[in-house]
Amino acid sequence: MSVLDDKVKSSVKKDLSNLKNNVKLILFSQEIECPSCKDASSLAEEVAALTDKISVEKYDFVLNKAQTEHYKIDKIPAIAVVGVKDFGIRFYGVPGGFEFSSFIDAIKLVSSGDSGLAQKTKEELSKITKSVLIKIFVTLTCPYCSSAVKLANRFAIENDLVLSEMVVATEFPHLTHKYNVFSVPKVVINETVEFEGALPEEKFLEQILKA
């Protein structure tokens, strides 16, 4: 059965009709012990089928160790959204519900390579010289979460050291437990800075610079 209905397919098709550069959706999954891997795979394939600019590459999380390590994947299902280069944008869990719009947005972002952030934000981001890993825990019913994910993805576009991961909280209970996720969006940066809620650009940036 198809994950996307015809109405969604037709709006996505329109939305992705002027992608600039090719995009690869690199899917990491496993046959067993991953109940949502099938949905993640269908989602990636169905989106890719809507334009010839998108292709899907699939790897087994365990068997294809080299790729898993190369893309720094540590749980599944995972989709790395890669454009002109790998900007470090990852989706862990199936990006359905409100997160589907972040996923489509990420495709457009990596295809254009243009973050659209304010000049001042770009300057601050370009000064970062150490790795910054932004984890954003979401639920698929949270209307505010996608704005946090979209913003973090834009930060990742600007500096290769900044990585942005969307994590569907309900799919990874051990992480939800570890990070005490009781409210979403919950953002964890480099294991040192944590906050809840979708912050505007300048405020989110401040938190990154603090980490």
Add this chain to the structure above:
Amino acid sequence: MDIIFDVPQGLKVNPPSADNLYDVAIIGSGPAGMTATVYCSRKKLDTLLITKDIGGQVLLTSGIENYMGYQYVTGKELSDKFFGQIAQFPIALLSDISVCKLKLSKGNFSLSCGEKKFSAKSVIITTGKRSKELGVPGEKELLGRGVAYCATCDAPLFKDRIVAVIGGGNSALTAAIDLLSYSTKIYLINVADTIQGDPVLIEKISAAGGSADFYGGKKSGKVEIIFDSEITEIKGEKTVEAISLKNIKTQQIRQISVGGVFIEVGLTPNSEFVKGILHLNASGEIIIDCNSRTSVPGVFAAGDVTSVQDKQIIIAAGEGAKAALSAYRYLLEKK
């Protein structure tokens, strides 16, 4: 799996300019603000919309069954439809920002937050409401650690947990409904001795296996109602572990173990930034007359932030239209 995707096509919105004197500045983009925007745009007013988010409280509603034209629509879908309708006009839009100050200057108005400053000949305030806090010990400390205000967002995180929902109105019932499919037990705690919410919502809880005795006040099923009780403390070391309740009739205090507390005790108006400038009522709502006029000529208000008694999407939308037309008339007379 639900997929939510409805992008408005062919956006015409522009970034705002600090040098421009707009005909009208609309603050807030819920149903009232978005409807006002459509009406102002169709009158060809040079319109600025400044807002913290697009959608307002509608985003917090999982399903809406009383907005005309839709038997059922999700909050996000309705808000996207509203936005799609305003986005076809060449308005100036600034989102993700709150207006912190409104000032009268030389017969016009200035709106500012931090370094950003804009001016307009008239203003429509549609900043709506937000969840009220309980104000009990533990609430602030455990916020995001089990204390929650957005049931649609956070309900899935309380899978297999016992939770309490505080309140007895429609929001509390809606929160309980959102939690039904995740939590093992839901205490609905209300200070009054009846449930004030719509019977339709009560039926939904009963139908979904949460058969609670809404009128007798005793337990049965997944939802247990506790009447006449107020919360006195939320306890927990790292996360919520329990709540203390006081029965207001018997003064008896009891403790219940819960892993989460959803606070749905009503709403408070987002009117702080006009305190001392516009007349507010005792609840902090902006007082308006039947033509949406506030106590300051040129400033109009609509929707949940105002003294209009009932708070509903369709009412806020209608009031937004009225405020826009009043502002239009004001601008014509001013010319």
